[in-house]
Amino acid sequence: MVRRSASILSRLLANPSSPFTAPSRSITYMPRPGDGAPRIVTLIPGDGIGPLVTGAVEQVMEAMHAPVHFERYEVRGNMRKVPEEVIESVKRNKVCLKGGLATPVGGGVSSLNMQLRKELDIFASLVNCINVPGLVTRHENVDIVVIRENTEGEYSGLEHEVVPGVVESLKVITKFCSERIARYAFEYAYLNNRKKVTAVHKANIMKLADGLFLESCREVAKNYSGITYNEIIVDNCCMQLVAKPEQFDVMVTPNLYGNLIANTAAGIAGGTGVMPGGNVGAEHAIFEQGASAGNVGNDKIVEQKKANPVALLLSSAMMLRHLRFPTFADRLETAVKQVIQEGKCRTKDLGGDCTTQEVVDAVIAALE
Amino acid sequence: MSRRSLTLLKNLARNANGSGIQTRSVTYMPRPGDGAPRAVTLIPGDGIGPLVTNAVEQVMEAMHAPIFFEKYDVHGEMSRMPPEVMESIRKNKVCLKGGLKTPVGGGVSSLNVQLRKELDLFASLVNCFNLPGLPTRHENVDIVVIRENTEGEYAGLEHEVVPGVVESLKVITKFCSERIAKYAFEYAYLNNRKKVTAVHKANIMKLADGLFLESCREVAKKYPSITYNEIIVDNCCMQLVAKPEQFDVMVTPNLYGNLVANTAAGIAGGTGVMPGGNVGADHAVFEQGASAGNVGKDKIVLENKANPVALLLSSAMMLRHLQFPSFADRLETAVKKVIAEGKCRTKDLGGTSTTQQVVDAVIAKLD
Numbered sequence: 001m002v003r004r005s006a007s008i009l010s011r012l013l014a015n016p017s018s019p020f021t022a023p024s025r026s027i028t029y030m031p032r033p034g035d036g037a038p039r040i041v042t043l044i045p046g047d048g049i050g051p052l053v054t055g056a057v058e059q060v061m062e063a064m065h066a067p068v069h070f071e072r073y074e075v076r077g078n079m080r081k082v083p084e085e086v087i088e089s090v091k092r093n094k095v096c097l098k099g100g101l102a103t104p105v106g107g108g109v110s111s112l113n114m115q116l117r118k119e120l121d122i123f124a125s126l127v128n129c130i131n132v133p134g135l136v137t138r139h140e141n142v143d144i145v146v147i148r149e150n151t152e153g154e155y156s157g158l159e160h161e162v163v164p165g166v167v168e169s170l171k172v173i174t175k176f177c178s179e180r181i182a183r184y185a186f187e188y189a190y191l192n193n194r195k196k197v198t199a200v201h202k203a204n205i206m207k208l209a210d211g212l213f214l215e216s217c218r219e220v221a222k223n224y225s226g227i228t229y230n231e232i233i234v235d236n237c238c239m240q241l242v243a244k245p246e247q248f249d250v251m252v253t254p255n256l257y258g259n260l261i262a263n264t265a266a267g268i269a270g271g272t273g274v275m276p277g278g279n280v281g282a283e284h285a286i287f288e289q290g291a292s293a294g295n296v297g298n299d300k301i302v303e304q305k306k307a308n309p310v311a312l313l314l315s316s317a318m319m320l321r322h323l324r325f326p327t328f329a330d331r332l333e334t335a336v337k338q339v340i341q342e343g344k345c346r347t348k349d350l351g352g353d354c355t356t357q358e359v360v361d362a363v364i365a366a367l368e
Numbered sequence: 369m370s371r372r373s374l375t376l377l378k379n380l381a382r383n384a385n386g387s388g389i390q391t392r393s394v395t396y397m398p399r400p401g402d403g404a405p406r407a408v409t410l411i412p413g414d415g416i417g418p419l420v421t422n423a424v425e426q427v428m429e430a431m432h433a434p435i436f437f438e439k440y441d442v443h444g445e446m447s448r449m450p451p452e453v454m455e456s457i458r459k460n461k462v463c464l465k466g467g468l469k470t471p472v473g474g475g476v477s478s479l480n481v482q483l484r485k486e487l488d489l490f491a492s493l494v495n496c497f498n499l500p501g502l503p504t505r506h507e508n509v510d511i512v513v514i515r516e517n518t519e520g521e522y523a524g525l526e527h528e529v530v531p532g533v534v535e536s537l538k539v540i541t542k543f544c545s546e547r548i549a550k551y552a553f554e555y556a557y558l559n560n561r562k563k564v565t566a567v568h569k570a571n572i573m574k575l576a577d578g579l580f581l582e583s584c585r586e587v588a589k590k591y592p593s594i595t596y597n598e599i600i601v602d603n604c605c606m607q608l609v610a611k612p613e614q615f616d617v618m619v620t621p622n623l624y625g626n627l628v629a630n631t632a633a634g635i636a637g638g639t640g641v642m643p644g645g646n647v648g649a650d651h652a653v654f655e656q657g658a659s660a661g662n663v664g665k666d667k668i669v670l671e672n673k674a675n676p677v678a679l680l681l682s683s684a685m686m687l688r689h690l691q692f693p694s695f696a697d698r699l700e701t702a703v704k705k706v707i708a709e710g711k712c713r714t715k716d717l718g719g720t721s722t723t724q725q726v727v728d729a730v731i732a733k734l735d
Binding site: 028029030031032033034035036065067123124126180183184187188190191192193226278280281282285318321322324325326327328331368 | 399400403432434495547550551555647648649685691693694
């Protein structure tokens with residue numbers, strides 16, 4: 001019996017095809033005539049590791065012959081505002097891919113990341129935090145999607161010094177924005193066959209502000225009887241995230257809590273270097289590294305070219321799916337997951353010591 | 369060591385139970401408003417048509433898919449499609465139909481063809497592939513037949529020259545040949561297919577099929593990474609039944625496409641399981657892949673033993689066409705699981721279940 005199970009084992013192991021090598025989509029996507037026409041996407045490399053990882057995406061897109069062209073624009077985090085032609089370009093192309101823009105601390109220069117989201121009214125930010133097979137973490141069975149309101153809340157940017165030494169910062173919550181983010185979260189759950197939506201709040205303290213957010217979520221929840229809805233206070237939520245993350249499915253949050261929850265969830269599932277994400281509004285969408293878009297790495301990583309391109313590669317796969325090119329998205333994701341699972345080519349944040357270019361070459365080699 | 373290898377084996381076996389089920393981890397990020405329900409025109413049709421379209425309606429409800437159907441009764445002996453049906457399809461842009469039976473002879477033109485011509489659905493697509501769990505005499509079949517839908521031998525231009533002599537016109541135009549070739553190559557590009565084969569009989573019909581081939585060759589030049597070759601239709605039929613794995617995407621004029629699609633469907637498991645659709649620049653009609661005019665015998669209708677799988681898989685294609693990919697994935701996974709298990713099969717697949725039993729099994733397998 002030992003010998004028999006050993007031989008079966010060796011045969012099974014000889015086909016190391018796990019569920020991800022080449023998902024054969026037998027029922028193919030029947031395109032409309034003209035669906036193969038190439039799309040133009042605005043590309044903003046950004047600061048720090050930004051140009052490295054966006055360069056990685058450009059290489060992989062070319063290797064796949066994806067029907068996507070990039071219009072590149074140089075934007076730096078210390079500019080006062082996003083240049084006009086960049087906004088024009090995003091409005092025209094409707095889709096943008098960007099690396100990070102570093103926001104200087106203090107100093108009165110407002111974040112360009114925020115400015116872009118407000119001007120284009122990109123009100124929902126979505127981060128999918130999920131265990132990647134082959135990447136061992138302390139937490140298993142993590143599959144959380146954090147949907148975060150992107151335009152108001154604590155990030156309204158309305159601060160003033162009442163008297164010298166006393167500063168007030170306004171947190172603004174409106175019914176309009178809360179309702180639309182709740183609606184988006186439930187619609188997302190419905191369209192992606194998710195079973196549960198959790199609203200994260202601190203309404204015991206901020207009774208009116210977060211109370212309004214909760215009210216909007218409850219109203220929308222009534223229209224989706226097939227989806228479970230519950231609420232959790234944000235401090236308990238952070239603790240539950242690190243203790244029992246498998247209880248969470250889709251989480252809808254206001255602006256600040258969403259930032260923290262997304263980073264925590266990304267961290268437990270493998271790090272912000274691998275989680276994909278995007279920002280979407282009624283008309284435009286911006287894809288960037290899932291959590292921590294303002295984190296552009298330190299100089300050492302830039303010099304040694306050891307930034308992790310996986311997050312932006314998976315976000316560009318989301319972008320391909322958003323642009324209705326599902327096969328290209330599937331191929332890209334399969335290749336990236338294969339590379340991670342094999343474990344031979346990993347950057348420093350995942351415990352290896354490869355450079356960005358080596359990971360890109362491995363992904364291109366894994367493309368079918 | 370035996371205990372360890374046993375547990376390892378168990379874990380691997382559990383994970384290796386793919387059977388076509390893929391977990392899409394990086395999710396589809398919808399635009400706000402993408403969940404809004406869509407209206408779809410539904411034409412049950414004749415014979416087994418109402419049985420199988422009803423199967424689709426039940427499954428869509430069980431999934432809470434964001435679709436609602438506008439049902440219209442059309443029968444094959446009507447002289448033409450009722451105008452309100454055409455209005456409805458023009459408004460909804462998408463239609464799902466069972467078969468419409470075309471009477472033999474008699475001068476009544478086929479309503480299936482009339483629908484395609486009026487809405488200019490110039491491409492018909494049938495995906496013929498082996499389903500896991502359904503053994504057939506041929507393996508490794510994965511062929512997509514793209515057939516020009518509006519001209520060719522089906523132009524419907526016939527006349528009796530003198531009593532006892534009839535001429536039937538086959539019309540091939542550059543315009544239609546070019547657009548079907550463009551669609552076939554675009555399809556191959558978007559679905560990562562490696563080869564496109566043009567099927568023809570240009571050694572005999574040198575001008576007509578020659579024009580078709582010329583158009584295919586021109587379009588092929590724009591897609592250097594896709595292999596293009598040509599095959600004469602009689603040799604093609606033989607190769608299909610001898611070595612079907614050599615074919616990938618096939619682009620054909622109207623009549624050859626009909627025959628090749630039915631042959632390919634037959635070798636891969638039968639016309640009862642192959643999905644397909646017809647698409648034009650503005651509209652799409654989904655129906656059973658091959659043999660849409662075959663509405664089954666009366667006995668199948670009486671005993672309710674029609675195979676709903678083909679129309680269920682076509683409605684999954686429809687869901688994907690309407691940009692509801694998760695619902696499409698769930699439906700396909702459930703249907704494939706039911707087939708792979710093999711407990712619930714209709715007569716054409718070798719079992720004895722009724723349509724309703726298959727539908728219940730699919731609904732039970734939905735997640």
